[in-house]
Amino acid sequence: MKKIQGGITAAKGFEAAAVAAGIKYENRLDLALIYSEKPCKIAGTFTTNIIKAAPVKWDQAIVEGKKKCQAVVVNAGIANACTGEEGMQCCVETAQTVANALNLEREEILIGSTGVIGMPMPMEKLKKGIEILAKKKAKGYEAGKEAARAIMTTDTCEKEIAVTFEIDGQVITIGGMAKGSGMIHPNMCTMLSFITTDACISKKALQQALHMDVEETYNMISVDGDTSTNDTVLLLANGMAGNKKIKYGTKEWELFCDALHEVNLTLAKRIAEDGEGATALLEVIVEGASSKEQARKLAKSVICSNLTKTAIAGHDANWGRILCAMGYAGVEFFPERTHLSIKSKEGELCLVEGGVAVSYSEEKATKILSEPEVTVLIHIGEGEETATAWGCDLTHGYIDINADYRS
Amino acid sequence: MKKIQGGITAAKGFEAAAVAAGIKYENRLDLALIYSEKPCKIAGTFTTNIIKAAPVKWDQAIVEGKKKCQAVVVNAGIANACTGEEGMQCCVETAQTVANALNLEREEILIGSTGVIGMPMPMEKLKKGIEILAKKKAKGYEAGKEAARAIMTTDTCEKEIAVTFEIDGQVITIGGMAKGSGMIHPNMCTMLSFITTDACISKKALQQALHMDVEETYNMISVDGDTSTNDTVLLLANGMAGNKKIKYGTKEWELFCDALHEVNLTLAKRIAEDGEGATALLEVIVEGASSKEQARKLAKSVICSNLTKTAIAGHDANWGRILCAMGYAGVEFFPERTHLSIKSKEGELCLVEGGVAVSYSEEKATKILSEPEVTVLIHIGEGEETATAWGCDLTHGYIDINADYRS
Numbered sequence: 130m131k132k133i134q135g136g137i138t139a140a141k142g143f144e145a146a147a148v149a150a151g152i153k154y155e156n157r158l159d160l161a162l163i164y165s166e167k168p169c170k171i172a173g174t175f176t177t178n179i180i181k182a183a184p185v186k187w188d189q190a191i192v193e194g195k196k197k198c199q200a201v202v203v204n205a206g207i208a209n210a211c212t213g214e215e216g217m218q219c220c221v222e223t224a225q226t227v228a229n230a231l232n233l234e235r236e237e238i239l240i241g242s243t244g245v246i247g248m249p250m251p252m253e254k255l256k257k258g259i260e261i262l263a264k265k266k267a268k269g270y271e272a273g274k275e276a277a278r279a280i281m282t283t284d285t286c287e288k289e290i291a292v293t294f295e296i297d298g299q300v301i302t303i304g305g306m307a308k309g310s311g312m313i314h315p316n317m318c319t320m321l322s323f324i325t326t327d328a329c330i331s332k333k334a335l336q337q338a339l340h341m342d343v344e345e346t347y348n349m350i351s352v353d354g355d356t357s358t359n360d361t362v363l364l365l366a367n368g369m370a371g372n373k374k375i376k377y378g379t380k381e382w383e384l385f386c387d388a389l390h391e392v393n394l395t396l397a398k399r400i401a402e403d404g405e406g407a408t409a410l411l412e413v414i415v416e417g418a419s420s421k422e423q424a425r426k427l428a429k430s431v432i433c434s435n436l437t438k439t440a441i442a443g444h445d446a447n448w449g450r451i452l453c454a455m456g457y458a459g460v461e462f463f464p465e466r467t468h469l470s471i472k473s474k475e476g477e478l479c480l481v482e483g484g485v486a487v488s489y490s491e492e493k494a495t496k497i498l499s500e501p502e503v504t505v506l507i508h509i510g511e512g513e514e515t516a517t518a519w520g521c522d523l524t525h526g527y528i529d530i531n532a533d534y535r536s
Numbered sequence: 537m538k539k540i541q542g543g544i545t546a547a548k549g550f551e552a553a554a555v556a557a558g559i560k561y562e563n564r565l566d567l568a569l570i571y572s573e574k575p576c577k578i579a580g581t582f583t584t585n586i587i588k589a590a591p592v593k594w595d596q597a598i599v600e601g602k603k604k605c606q607a608v609v610v611n612a613g614i615a616n617a618c619t620g621e622e623g624m625q626c627c628v629e630t631a632q633t634v635a636n637a638l639n640l641e642r643e644e645i646l647i648g649s650t651g652v653i654g655m656p657m658p659m660e661k662l663k664k665g666i667e668i669l670a671k672k673k674a675k676g677y678e679a680g681k682e683a684a685r686a687i688m689t690t691d692t693c694e695k696e697i698a699v700t701f702e703i704d705g706q707v708i709t710i711g712g713m714a715k716g717s718g719m720i721h722p723n724m725c726t727m728l729s730f731i732t733t734d735a736c737i738s739k740k741a742l743q744q745a746l747h748m749d750v751e752e753t754y755n756m757i758s759v760d761g762d763t764s765t766n767d768t769v770l771l772l773a774n775g776m777a778g779n780k781k782i783k784y785g786t787k788e789w790e791l792f793c794d795a796l797h798e799v800n801l802t803l804a805k806r807i808a809e810d811g812e813g814a815t816a817l818l819e820v821i822v823e824g825a826s827s828k829e830q831a832r833k834l835a836k837s838v839i840c841s842n843l844t845k846t847a848i849a850g851h852d853a854n855w856g857r858i859l860c861a862m863g864y865a866g867v868e869f870f871p872e873r874t875h876l877s878i879k880s881k882e883g884e885l886c887l888v889e890g891g892v893a894v895s896y897s898e899e900k901a902t903k904i905l906s907e908p909e910v911t912v913l914i915h916i917g918e919g920e921e922t923a924t925a926w927g928c929d930l931t932h933g934y935i936d937i938n939a940d941y942r943s
Contacts, residue, residue, distance in 0.1 A: 180863030180871050180891075211859055211871070213892040246856025247893045312843055312860065353842040354761065355857070356864035435760040435842070436719055436938055443939030449653025450762070452618055453719065456587030457763035464587050464618070484587075485620040486654045524939075528932050531843055532850030 130388050136289030138273035139304030141327035141369040142166040145272040146265040147279035150258030152251060153206025153244060158279035160255070161203045162262040163323055164231065168197035169365035171239070172336040174343050176360035183209045183216035184240040185361055187224070192363075196236050201323060201363060202227050202259060203241035203280050205308070210246045210358040219250045226256045230263035241321050243282055243308060243359055277306040280321055283530055284310045288399040294388045296381045299372040301328045303385075305392045309400035311531060313352035314433070322347065322362040322396055328385060329368035330375040337377055338386045339364045346393035349425065349518040351433045352404035353527070364389075401519040402502075406526025410502045411441050416515045417508040423460045424516035430458035431505065432520030441503060442522035446471060446494035448480045451505060466510035473500035537795050543696030545680035546711030548734035548776040549573040552679040553672040554686035557665030559658060560613025560651060565686035567662070568610045569669040570730060571638065575604035576772035578646070579743040581750050583767035590616045590623035591647040592768055594631070599770075603643050608730060608770060609634050609666060610648035610687050612715070617653045617765040626657045633663045637670035648728050650689055650715060650766055684713035687728055690937055691717045695806040701795045703788050706779040708735045710792075712799045716807035718938060720759035721840070729754065729769040729803055735792060736775035737782040744784055745793045746771045753800035756832065756925040758840045759811035760934070771796075808926035809909075813933025817909045818848050823922045824915040830867045831923035837865035838912065839927030848910060849929035853878060853901035855887045858912060873917035880907035 138145050143165050150160040173192035175185050191198060202223060209216045224238040242250075266272070277287035291304035309320030324339075343362060368374075375381045402410035413431045418424035431437055434454035440447035448469055455462065469481035475497045480489055497503070545552050550572050557567040580599035582592050598605060609630060616623045631645040649657075673679070684694035698711035716727030731746075750769060775781075782788045809817035820838045825831035838844055841861035847854035855876055862869065876888035882904045887896055904910070 178860065178863035179865075179869060180859050208856070211856055211888075211892055213872070213890070215892075246860060247888075312857075314864075355841055355843045355860060358856075358860050358863060434762055435934075436762045439935055439938035442935065445939070449615070449618055449765075450719075452587050453585065453653060453762060453765050456585035456765060457721075458586075462586060465620070481618075481654075483620070485618055485622075523935065525932050525935050527842075528846055528849065528930065528935060531846035532852070532931075 130292050130294040130391060133291045133293055135270050135291040136273040136277050136304050136306045137163055137323055137325045138268055138270065139291030140302040140325045142367050143325045144266040144268050145276040146262045146267060147275035148258045148261045148265065150254050152204050152254055158275060159205045160258040160262065161276035161279040162266055163201040163276065163325065164266050165199050165365060165367045167367045167369055168199050169367045170330065170332050170335050171198045172339040172364040174339060174362045176357055178356050178358050180211060180358045182242060182359040183212055183220050184242045185359060186217065187220040188239050188361060188363065191236060191239060198239055198365065199233050199237045200227055200231055201239040201241060203321065204255065205280050205282050206244040207242060207248050207250050208244045208246045208359050209242040209250050212247065212249060215249060219252060222252060223255060226259045230259055239363055241361055243280065243321050246358060280308040282308065282310065283405050284308050284403055286403060288396050290392050290395040292388050292391050294384055296372045296384060299370055301370040301372055302326060303388050303392050305396055307396040307400060310403050311352060311405040312355045312357040313350065313400060313404060314354045314356045320357060320360050320400060324364040324392055326366045327368065327370035328366050328375060329370060329372050330366050330385060331377060334375050334377040334382050335364060335366055338389050342386065342390050342393050346397040349429065350397050350401040351429065351520050352401065354433050398519050401521055404521035405530045406524040407521030408524055409441055409522045411520045411522060412504040412517060414504060414515065414517045415507045415509065417510050417512060418514040419512035421514045421516060423462065424514045426458045426460045427455050427462065428516045428518035430454045432518045435523055438520065438523035441498060442524045444495050444498040446480060446491065446498060462509045462511065468508040470506045471497050472504045472506060473497045473502060475500055537699050537701040537798060540698045540700055542677050542698040543680040543684050543711050543713045544570055544730055544732045545675055545677065546698030547709040547732045549774050550732045551673040551675050552683040553669045553674065554682035555665045555668045555672065557661050559611050559661055565682060566612045567665040567669065568683035568686035569673055570608040570683065570732065571673045572606050572772060572774040574774045574776060575606050576774045577737065577739050577742050578605045579746040579771040581746060581769045583764055585763050585765050587618060587765045589649060589766040590619055590627050591649045592766060593624065594627040595646050595768060595770065598643060598646060605646055605772065606640050606644045607634055607638055608646040608648060610728065611662065612687050612689050613651040614649060614655050614657050615651045615653045615766050616649040616657050619654065619656060622656060626659060629659060630662060633666045637666055646770055648768055650687065650728050653765060687715040689715065689717065690812050691715050692810055695803050697799050697802040699795050699798050701791055703779045703791060706777055708777040708779055709733060710795050710799050712803055714803040714807060717810050718760060718812040719762045719764040720757065720807060720811060721761045721763045727764060727767050727807060731771040731799055733773045734775065734777035735773050735782060736777060736779050737773050737792060738784060741782050741784040741789050742771060742773055745796050749793065749797050749800050753804040756836065757804050757808040758836065758927050759808065761840050805926050808928055811928035812937045813931040814928030815931055816848055816929045818927045818929060819911040819924060821911060821922065821924045822914045822916065824917050824919060825921040826919035828921050828923060830869065831921045833865045833867045834862050834869065835923045835925035837861045839925045842930055845927065845930035848905060849931045851902050851905040853887060853898065853905060869916045875915040877913045878904050879911045879913060880904045880909060882907055
């Protein structure tokens with residue numbers, strides 16, 4: 130597997146476009162199109178929030194059906210959530226407009242929305258934007274990057290990745306883009322993430338690969354503990370790489386899963402490190418667990434703890450807050466067997482052995498915690514299972530963004 | 537029932553004292569004693585955190601035993617949590633020192649600690665402080681108030697309450713003090729809260745009254761979602777009111793429960809409104825639920841949402857974040873039946889009917905949300921059950937306190 134430049138237009142046959150449609154923001158890209166020359170098999174995972182945005186319901190119906198799909202349209206600024214019947218009608222019109230412009234069926238169009246909950250969508254602006262996108266769509270790096278930029282809200286940078294790998298000498302590409310910065314606490318799903326691949330692969334193999342991997346990637350990040358109404362991951366495969374069809378459970382499927390994992394992991398970590406107001410990416414690794422579930426719950430409890438997050442913001446080796454967060458994770462473990470170290474580019478330092486403090490240099494601890502990427506390594510001395518979760522620090526920036534931004 | 541001035545020294549036979557023992561803070565009260573002339577029946581609830589502070593384990597053993605108790609010693613500054621065998625030994629020595637000074641048995645002494653996790657307790661300072669407390673203990677309002685001040689950490693004010701009620705013409709008093717500001721997300725228990733009463737009451741009636749009421753009071757508040765290692769509520773009854781013994785399930789017991797509820801509710805709300813950095817008390821009432829459990833989970837999910845809390849800080853009527861938080865609460869409900877209003881001294885305003893926005897004045901909404909006490913009233917249109925939860929806004933102050941304070 131090899132990382133290459135690019136995102137959703139990296140795989141064969143995929144095009145993209147972006148436009149400033151003025152949906153909520155002024156003078157910035159806010160509407161994106163992903164288009165595939167050939168119909169795609171699709172897999173998707175969606176928010177578990179009871180309140181599901183209209184586009185989530187629209188996409189779910191299409192992904193659960195047998196339909197293939199050829200285009201995705203995504204807007205930033207308005208979430209089209211809590212908008213009732215009108216919101217669903219808006220999805221129908223949006224899909225119809227894209228279908229007309231690209232000569233497709235309405236049910237071949239997927240929709241993504243992110244932004245303020247409860248506001249109505251300005252349909253005329255949206256329709257005008259779609260007309261422009263349909264003419265503007267293009268192959269290549271720049272088009273993909275513009276699309277990645279158009280789906281941002283409080284994000285400070287685009288989030289893209291592309292990788293290639295080979296099956297029987299045939300090069301297959303997987304590329305993706307994502308957005309997410311606040312209201313980030315994916316549960317069985319994620320914020321908006323769009324992955325394209327030219328792999329020829331069965332629907333079951335595609336869906337299983339996505340479902341499994343989401344548990345280890347998007348579902349292991351949190352910015353603020355708030356699970357969004359719009360979380361969506363869509364994976365589109367158009368089969369243009371020319372490989373023999375990948376089937377579920379084969380060696381080739383495992384290669385595909387590995388490459389997909391790299392794409393998902395990169396996008397998930399980029400969302401965590403671009404958390405609203407964040408100055409540091411916090412990685413928490415739990416080792417020595419007796420089950421995967423136990424390891425995951427402990428790691429996630431630590432990255433979600435406001436007190437741990439503020440300690441990281443203050444570069445303070447406040448390990449007591451980390452153990453405290455493990456203690457209320459809802460799973461059993463033995464505090465007296467717990468070891469804890471911190472590490473970053475500045476080195477590694479053990480703080481806790483057998484549940485109590487060792488003698489360590491506060492100065493060195495502060496130095497390690499002042500880096501933009503910090504890892505907390507926890508060993509609970511029970512078994513062989515591990516899990517990793519990613520979050521960020523909690524700073525004044527988060528308050529600034531959210532005491533004002535109507536999201 | 538009637539509110540009176542005072543706290544833990546309001547009930548007959550209770551004395552208190554406070555001293556600046558220099559345990560961690562300089563030149564401020566940090567060690568408190570509660571003493572009863574006569575042995576007390578005791579009830580207690582404790583943190584569900586797997587990591588339990590040494591004093592929590594000490595108290596649990598005493599409360600679960602048949603022992604009566606006559607004194608409680610509480611320090612602020614050091615939590616005596618994650619301190620291993622040494623921490624338990626420290627409890628033994630502390631209790632023994634109090635017992636010697638007051639001519640009691642070691643097992644008649646309860647202990648409370650709050651502050652930094654992982655630091656060792658300076659035993660010599662603690663012992664000197666206890667000697668002073670034993671001589672200084674006194675009846676009356678001032679002694680109780682000083683004790684309430686001595687147990688504070690990041691709290692900005694003492695939290696006290698006392699009420700009286702009558703059974704067969706006999707006046708019974710219940711008084712209490714509490715501390716709590718950060719690491720507040722009680723689960724089946726609370727932060728430090730100490731309640732004294734002169735009621736004559738059976739052990740079962742006492743414990744049942746406390747257990748039931750904790751679910752509706754301390755367990756319904758959250759400041760930051762972090763369940764502490766030290767959460768403790770202790771209820772001491774010395775029987776000096778001279779009433780006929782109150783038995784579980786009787787009419788008299790219900791009177792006692794009502795008065796206890798007033799004490800617990802007041803202390804719990806005062807903790808929420810004094811949340812670290814808070815400028816507003818946020819009350820969330822869920823009505824029309826089909827079960828108590830559903831109502832509680834929805835209300836707690838809203839008060840715990842960082843995005844809702846920052847919106848309140850910004851006086852922003854961002855109801856989408858509230859519905860979003862209900863959506864990930866982990867219980868089913870019908871968004872399309874949900875009504876939502878906000879209210880404060882400035883009036884009441886409906887924002888959502890049937891899950892979608894109504895037309896309302898943003899100006900009036902901002903005015904309502906600019907008050908120091910704000911209520912969100914939610915009706916989910918299913919049944920008759922209700923629940924109320926209390927929290928606070930999330931401000932720059934929380935970041936300031938926790939990026940530095942080693943707790």
